[in-house]
Amino acid sequence: MKAMIIQGPNLNMLGIRDPRIYGPVKLDTIHENIKKHAEQMGVEVGFFQSNFEGEIVDKIQECLGQYDGIIINPAAYAHTSVAIRDAIAAVNLPTIEVHISNIHAREEFRHKSLTAAACSGVIAGFGPIGYHLALQGLSQILSEIEAIKNARAQAQTQQTQQQN
Template identity: 65%
Template sequence: MKIVVIQGPNLNMLGVREQQIYGSMKLEQIHAQMKDFASQSGLDIEFFQSNLEGEIVDKIQECYGDADGIIINPAAYTHTSIAIRDAISAVSLPTIEVHISNVHRREEFRKQNMIAAVCSSSIVGFGPFGYHLAMVGMVQIMNEIKAVQEMQKQQSQAAQEN
């Protein structure tokens, strides 16, 4: 099982920018923790960060046929990007949206979310730990998908035998 983690604009500045909101952890540290969890769980994981909307759209599209799920922090594009929303919708992969801060307790413009409706779930306000929660959630989603597929396979085999 492969998970692609996509990080949006300014997340490369974690540990430097607005530590009172985003904390002191750097993106590389978050990714290292996620990589450890993936390794312990038998998952493949790939990381991507861009400040450019089109590159994020391209990466989401590349996941089609290559990944089993996406964990995304679209950052500021959460509030503006129909293109990212459409790309997530188009690939039809389980996608978990993560936000380090609680966007619902911030500026009014951050309460607009263009992405959440096309995601399997959203995790907000847990700081960097939100990425760990997303990994656990993705494993659960994948296990549920696998269980449904196995049940459908058994039902199909039983129908063919009758």
């Protein structure tokens, strides 16, 4: 399994930006920890961070055919970006949205995520461990997709054998 971790605006400032909300850990450390967890799971991960909406859209589109799923923290773009939402929907890859803080316990405008509707699931408020939870969830979703494909193939084989 290959997963792309996409980080949105200002996440490059983790460890500096309001540690009461986002914690003291820097993005590089979060990525190192994700990579270790992924290796234990047998998952290959890639990382991307941008403060620019169009670059995030481009990266989502580049995942098609290269990755099995996406984990995205769209940050502030979760609340404003129809373009990122549409890109997630267009590639049709299992995608988990992650927020380090509990967006529902913050300002009213953060309570609604436009991007969440295009995602398979959302994890919010668990700090950096949310990415580990997302990896586990993505792995489960992909296992279920594979099981369904195998069951369909087996049913098709049985049907073909019965017709012959």
